[in-house]
Amino acid sequence: MTMAKRDTYTPESLLAVAVKVFNERGYDGTSMEHLSKAAGISKSSIYHHVKSKEELLRLAISRALDELFAVLREPGATEGRAVERLEYVTRRTVEVLIAELPYVTLLLRVRGNTDTERWAMERRREFDHQVAGLLKEAASDGDLRADVDVRLATRLLFGMINSVVEWYRPERSGAATSDEVADAVVHTAFAGLRTYR
Numbered sequence: 001m002t003m004a005k006r007d008t009y010t011p012e013s014l015l016a017v018a019v020k021v022f023n024e025r026g027y028d029g030t031s032m033e034h035l036s037k038a039a040g041i042s043k044s045s046i047y048h049h050v051k052s053k054e055e056l057l058r059l060a061i062s063r064a065l066d067e068l069f070a071v072l073r074e075p076g077a078t079e080g081r082a083v084e085r086l087e088y089v090t091r092r093t094v095e096v097l098i099a100e101l102p103y104v105t106l107l108l109r110v111r112g113n114t115d116t117e118r119w120a121m122e123r124r125r126e127f128d129h130q131v132a133g134l135l136k137e138a139a140s141d142g143d144l145r146a147d148v149d150v151r152l153a154t155r156l157l158f159g160m161i162n163s164v165v166e167w168y169r170p171e172r173s174g175a176a177t178s179d180e181v182a183d184a185v186v187h188t189a190f191a192g193l194r195t196y197r
Helices: 011-025 032-039 043-049 053-071 082-099 101-109 115-140 150-167 178-193
Strands: none
Touching: 011 032, 011 043, 011 053, 011 101, 032 043, 032 053, 053 082, 053 101, 053 115, 082 101, 082 115, 082 150, 082 178, 101 115, 101 150, 115 150, 150 178
């Protein structure tokens, strides 16, 4: 790994390096020494901008969560029939996941070992709960198949979306675009869930 130059070092570039190292080594397996080596700066330079490794984790996870929750406030998520809003949120969640891939990957890997991780897991549950609410509303509107258990469908939908972090690599030759992945997820999920009148 090439060392970052001090004159180009910024808090944002430090955060990007920290997320990369956390994803490679695991948060618990990463020390400030690992971060300073990866960033090409001293530990004291890191402490000039953040108080701790956990603060870096919180900044990174907040970035992912803020982007995901912003989707729920977009007009496509708040206007129209519930099933249309659900499709919109599904599509946009995939797009955010791909746009913020390292950050969302880190979010999905937290295990609740620190206060920040427990906070992140609670926020993830809150996001999941809001999306599950849309799914329930769409089912009660008669826009989802009656023979599909809503709780199971919610888990399967999130499983499909969240699995993207495990296999999607935009740098690979011939990798699908964000739109292509989002289209595939929406089509695959809703072809099995939706009723068409």
